[in-house]
Amino acid sequence: MLRLRIQAKTGNAWQRFWQKLFNYPANVTNETAGVVTEAATGTTHVVTNEVKTVGQVTSGSLAKTPNLVTEPVVGVADTTKKAVEGTVAVPVKANKEEAK
Numbered sequence: 861m862l863r864l865r866i867q868a869k870t871g872n873a874w875q876r877f878w879q880k881l882f883n884y885p886a887n888v889t890n891e892t893a894g895v896v897t898e899a900a901t902g903t904t905h906v907v908t909n910e911v912k913t914v915g916q917v918t919s920g921s922l923a924k925t926p927n928l929v930t931e932p933v934v935g936v937a938d939t940t941k942k943a944v945e946g947t948v949a950v951p952v953k954a955n956k957e958e959a960k
């Protein structure tokens with residue numbers, strides 16, 4: 861009976877090893893795609909806001925002129941920060957156990 865329990869535990873460990881071995885690359889790919897999507901969305905927002913600011917300045921809203929420089933810098937810095945944080949977290953998130 862003890863032998864059967866040891867074999868069952870060993871079998872489960874072996875099965876978990878193989879599941880992790882094949883799930884990890886798939887999870888990394890999934891998490892990386894999420895980070896890339898978030899970075900692309902952030903970049904789109906920066907460009908969209910810059911176009912709006914250019915439109916406001918050219919239509920006479922000169923008070924918005926300083927924003928032509930500051931908004932893109934702040935937006936790019938924020939997007940870069942989020943992308944780096946997401947990239948650093950990918951291995952940890954990918955290594956989480958799959959819910960059964």
